[in-house]
Amino acid sequence: MERLIPQLIIFVSVxxxxxxxxxxxxxxxxxxxxxxxxxxxxxxxxxxLLQANxxxxxxxxxxxxxxxxxNGRIVPDFLAQYLGIEFQKPYEEVYRKLAKDRRxxxxxxxxxxASGGSGLLQxxxxxxxxxxxxxxxxxxxxxxxxxxxxxxxxxxxLVLLEVGSTDILSYFLFPGASNMTLRTYVHTMLKEVIRFxxxxxxxxxxxxxxxxxxxxGCLPGRVAIRDAPTNKCVDKINNMxxxxxxxxxxxxxxxxxxxxxAIGVYGSMFETVKKFRVNPKLYGxxxxxxxxxxxxxxxxxxxxxxxxxxxCSHPNQYFFWDNFHPTEHTYKLVSKAFWxxxxxxxxxxxxxxxxxxxxxx
Ligand SMILES: *[C@@H]1O[C@H](CO)[C@@H](O)[C@H](O)[C@H]1NC(C)=O
Ligand SMILES: *[C@@H]1O[C@H](CO)[C@@H](O)[C@H](O)[C@H]1NC(C)=O
Numbered sequence: 599m600e601r602l603i604p605q606l607i608i609f610v611s612v613x614x615x616x617x618x619x620x621x622x623x624x625x626x627x628x629x630x631x632x633x634x635x636x637x638x639x640x641x642x643x644x645x646x647l648l649q650a651n652x653x654x655x656x657x658x659x660x661x662x663x664x665x666x667x668x669n670g671r672i673v674p675d676f677l678a679q680y681l682g683i684e685f686q687k688p689y690e691e692v693y694r695k696l697a698k699d700r701r702x703x704x705x706x707x708x709x710x711x712a713s714g715g716s717g718l719l720q721x722x723x724x725x726x727x728x729x730x731x732x733x734x735x736x737x738x739x740x741x742x743x744x745x746x747x748x749x750x751x752x753x754x755x756l757v758l759l760e761v762g763s764t765d766i767l768s769y770f771l772f773p774g775a776s777n778m779t780l781r782t783y784v785h786t787m788l789k790e791v792i793r794f795x796x797x798x799x800x801x802x803x804x805x806x807x808x809x810x811x812x813x814x815g816c817l818p819g820r821v822a823i824r825d826a827p828t829n830k831c832v833d834k835i836n837n838m839x840x841x842x843x844x845x846x847x848x849x850x851x852x853x854x855x856x857x858x859x860a861i862g863v864y865g866s867m868f869e870t871v872k873k874f875r876v877n878p879k880l881y882g883x884x885x886x887x888x889x890x891x892x893x894x895x896x897x898x899x900x901x902x903x904x905x906x907x908x909x910c911s912h913p914n915q916y917f918f919w920d921n922f923h924p925t926e927h928t929y930k931l932v933s934k935a936f937w938x939x940x941x942x943x944x945x946x947x948x949x950x951x952x953x954x955x956x957x958x959x
Contacts, residue, residue: 633714638665642690670926676933749802760809818898819921
């Protein structure tokens with residue numbers, strides 16, 4: 599791997615310099631994950647308890663609730679814009695249309711399987727009827743088996759995964775619910791990430807982007823955890839996040855060796871947003887501690903949109919939109935960092951470079 603990276607970078611830069619600025623080979627994104635990436639899948643799932651399909655969600659950009667857990671666009675939307683393609687639709691919406699119309703073509707711009715509240719572990723939010731990563735992979739594999747989605751499209755798609763915060767948060771929200779030690783719990787999560795990568799690879803995936811988990815211990819919603827301080831982040835939660843992220847980075851490091859011709863990119867959510875929180879003004883934030891929408895301590899107790907909720911007047915000056923999710927402004931900065939940022943933000947190459955690698959043979 600150490601020897602592979604310089605070669606890869608030379609290889610990539612030769613091709614990139616030969617291209618006009620906007621050229622990218624990638625015209626499709628396949629998205630897997632939780633509420634940070636969910637474009638509205640949950641609203642199609644009957645009896646799913648985790649929803650964002652009511653006001654004031656979506657207010658700053660779409661002007662109506664789309665099911666996205668933010669006030670506007672989320673990371674896959676920004677990446678789609680950078681690639682010059684349309685936003686990926688929710689799997690649950692497209693699947694219903696595909697089932698009705700046998701001749702309908704699979705969306706050329708890709709598809710989003712992410713489901714708010716889902717985790718890597720089967721037990722995470724089980725009772726809320728969210729689609730776990732395992733479930734999302736099954737949906738993906740079924741589309742391939744039915745020949746609706748072709749491996750050739752998968753091969754030239756960006757495959758984006760962001761998951762893990764809900765598993766980690768659950769470990770502290772429901773102490774004793776899992777009989778695993780913290781280390782075993784994280785290792786079990788990482789095993790699922792490897793399983794994910796290997797299934798994606800077997801089905802053609804070659805550009806695999808794994809986003810790290812952000813500072814879960816700083817979420818306004820942490821007030822639901824017994825003894826969680828409101829004046830500072832919870833270190834023990836962030837330490838678990840760092841432990842998971844280190845394992846995730848090792849997986850990315852090993853992708854070219856475990857999966858020949860595949861390229862893995864580590865999108866460093868944790869380090870990227872840390873910069874914003876340390877120097878808020880520089881990045882246009884006036885408030886990086888409280889949720890813009892909600893109520894109670896840190897505005898993190900009352901659900902955004904629930905009776906009696908408060909809404910700040912400038913959502914995009916806040917880091918957090920609600921108790922568990924960033925604002926569109928935060929997502930925009932994160933997306934920019936992944937797209938065009940340094941190795942600290944996207945490693946070993948950024949997504950702009952990844953998108954310009956010529957199609958794989
Ligand atoms: C942990 O729980 C699972 C079921 O949830 C059970 O199969 C397993 O035996 C338990 N392990 C220990 C060490 O108690
Ligand atoms: C952040 O916003 C909350 C209310 O939404 C307010 O109570 C708090 O003082 C603000 N913090 C800063 C640093 O302005």
